[in-house]
Amino acid sequence: MNSTLDFDQAKEGQPAYAATLPKGSVVAVLRQSPVFQLIEDGVLLELARQCQVLVLKRGDVLLTHGDKAHGVYAIGHGWIKLARDTQDGSEAVLDVLSDGQVFGEQALLTEHGPTHSFTATAVEESRVVMMPVAALTALMKQHPGFAMGLLKTMARRQSLRDMELENRALKNAPQRIGCFLLRLCPPEQQRGEVVLHLPYDKTLLAAQLGMQPETFSRALARLKGDVGMDIQGSAVRLADVAELRRYACGGCSGTYPCEDLRAAAG
Amino acid sequence: MNSTLDFDQAKEGQPAYAATLPKGSVVAVLRQSPVFQLIEDGVLLELARQCQVLVLKRGDVLLTHGDKAHGVYAIGHGWIKLARDTQDGSEAVLDVLSDGQVFGEQALLTEHGPTHSFTATAVEESRVVMMPVAALTALMKQHPGFAMGLLKTMARRQSLRDMELENRALKNAPQRIGCFLLRLCPPEQQRGEVVLHLPYDKTLLAAQLGMQPETFSRALARLKGDVGMDIQGSAVRLADVAELRRYACGGCSGTYPCEDLRAAAG
């Protein structure tokens, strides 16, 4: 699989290098996440002082499944893929996260030697804030609001995973793609024509939705015919959102609208 | 689907009726869950005073997807199925929980009018403790240990869901069954012959593993040949656990052993 190893440390996704950034901007990154919603500015600034900023190139591996967990991460900007790799070389994508989202909270909760339960890889150039476990456990003890924030985001993420399990169990490939597109629609555009932009490449999208790239391609083509759609590379023009909803949400549990889940899970 | 409605309220899964039980036993139920691990006896007794005990018959619906959430639930004994029902009548089973496990914590976390994101049904005669939201929010404010307990169980559950997503994405039917059987093995019996007892009926098991009953039946038969297995109703005799592990865990992410997840998720 990797006979192409070379001396360029970026090639096979080596650990990211650190960079120093103004602490104020770290606070701004953390503020993006509801996790820190209940924390006062001063406290957050003190936390920021202890954080590290990591700059990742496309393909860089931030942390590996099974590694000891040193911190919790918040995405400043970029796209990070969380996945589980198997012995035989395949992988299951759990999530693809972006600006303001937090991951790796499990590091705070498992007592003896917490390890990461997934591999995190930069899908494209990204900036990530690493919050050391020690700083966070202190924060947790002193500020109950932090635990509450964590609870809320974990509950939200839980619901997202539940929805994904439902999708995998009950929907076919075109419907899963449709569901994803719907969550991409801005909240105010729930009817009529909408133009969307696929946030990352189709191969990754396919993996995230649990299908092969070939299947994704064909399913997208099928959507084009079944609901009105135009596709130009990563640009998708939707003739009528309502039509897509009818198509994709048919086999859904209607009472828990996906709209509520569109917002960042952390 | 239900032209057979009759006057027996149990028939179509009406709400369970309440029963009064000694408060001490409620404390015992709560103590089973790690959620309350850090809470002192006195506090727990006070909580127990405000709880209701529900007795459910097989098929009774405890709460329905979309209902307003009034409380969090702890299973005294029995089996409770959590599932999402779709408009067209099919369902996706999210989890099947048993003694000591807690569910519905989301009720505490979503601010405006929390609703349940799944339907909970008794798979067989069960006893469940209902903890009112009001009592728990009070508890959360005064005892930070409670929030910590919640966080831990939610993290654990998260890992379970991640594993399930991985299983659905990467394993075929016989392997998924094999994985389930392995998690059924007692921790001390990791090699040699083991006799297991399927905890509930095969139709539900199939649904939990994301396959049709027919597929489950055939996959189980296939396992019988591929690894050494004897099946008598719900009794499964495994010639060699290690053999099954080789078979089922081949496509797994090895570094996060499923053994760690066998323990109750809350």
Place this chain on the structure above:
DNA sequence: CGAGGGTTTGAAGTGCATCAAATAGTGTGG
């Protein structure tokens, strides 16, 4: 311009779902 990855298209194979029906198991009332 050429190399390499992303994307599409075609052809063939496979695992699972579906439909149908037989069999086993379980609880009921007579």
Place this chain on the structure above:
DNA sequence: CCACACTATTTGATGCACTTCAAACCCTCG
């Protein structure tokens, strides 16, 4: 205690969705 009804489970036959393998195409970037 047995016959009946009903459900769970198994088995067979068939179809379909998705995967796999292969090859062409496209696009970007050095």
